[in-house]
Amino acid sequence: xxxxxxxxxxxxxxxxxxxxxxxxxxxxxxxxxxxxxxxxxxxxxxxxxxxxxxxxxxxxxxxxxxxxxxxxxxxxxxxxxxxxxxxxxxxxxxxxxxxxxxxxxxxxxxxxxxxxxxxxxxxxxxxxxxxxxxxxxxxxxxxxxxxxxxxxxxxxxxxxxxxxxxxxxxxxxxxxxxxxxxxxxxxxxxxxxxxxxxxx
Numbered sequence: 001x002x003x004x005x006x007x008x009x010x011x012x013x014x015x016x017x018x019x020x021x022x023x024x025x026x027x028x029x030x031x032x033x034x035x036x037x038x039x040x041x042x043x044x045x046x047x048x049x050x051x052x053x054x055x056x057x058x059x060x061x062x063x064x065x066x067x068x069x070x071x072x073x074x075x076x077x078x079x080x081x082x083x084x085x086x087x088x089x090x091x092x093x094x095x096x097x098x099x100x101x102x103x104x105x106x107x108x109x110x111x112x113x114x115x116x117x118x119x120x121x122x123x124x125x126x127x128x129x130x131x132x133x134x135x136x137x138x139x140x141x142x143x144x145x146x147x148x149x150x151x152x153x154x155x156x157x158x159x160x161x162x163x164x165x166x167x168x169x170x171x172x173x174x175x176x177x178x179x180x181x182x183x184x185x186x187x188x189x190x191x192x193x194x195x196x197x198x199x200x
Contacts, residue, residue: 004078007071008160009133012153014067015060015097016124019104022056026108027117049191053101060097078164089163092176096156099180100124102187109194128153152179 029048068076081089104121111117131153137145148154155175162169 003071003075004165005161006134007068007076008164009128009131009153009157010071011064011067011093011160012096012156013125013128013133014063015093015100016128016153018060018063019056019097019100019124020118020121021059022052022101023104023108023111023117023121024114026052026105027111027114030109031113046192046195049105049195052105053098056101056104057094057097060101061094064093064097080166081164085163089160092156092159092163092180095177095180095184099152099183099187102184102191104187106187106190106194109191127151128157132157150175152176152183155179 026049029052078086104124107120108117111120131148131151133153137148137154140148155172156179158167158172159169159176161167162172
């Protein structure tokens with residue numbers, strides 16, 4: 001039962017840890033001169049960032065598939081989920097990966113070097129530890145419960161649990177989508193503004 005409980009959180013933690021590599025990669029590109037060369041070429045300027053995002057989302061999907069395969073090997077089962085619920089769960093994971101990737105791209109652009117980019121992206125790993133990934137929110141101290149409940153990871157985790165395990169989703173589905181869309185838009189605007197303004 002606990003394997004079933006923690007797997008959704010582990011899937012989202014996998015996405016968070018994978019996107020740290022995106023922040024480092026973007027920072028490296030900005031500081032090693034390849035972006036300066038791209039700027040002199042007749043290419044669509046946002047294509048550089050979009051390429052990073054697409055590559056990172058594909059890496060996240062591959063990582064999630066690997067972790068899911070391991071989860072199945074150690075006993076995770078989702079017998080009640082319909083094909084439509086599996087599809088919705090996959091769509092949520094892709095949307096979450098896209099949102100975190102745009103934030104990671106912004107972190108990479110704002111960092112002076114790869115080490116700083118890696119450090120600035122650490123909250124993407126730490127936030128799941130402060131969510132319902134490993135323990136129910138209601139079992140946490142009362143003063144901490146609102147922090148855990150309304151940060152980005154908890155609604156997404158609870159939505160995945162509802163889709164795959166049949167638990168109550170409530171308003172977590174809307175909160176998860178709102179967080180994903182909000183973070184994606186914020187990350188996109190931050191990244192494009194930083195990329196266009198900072199020639200490095």
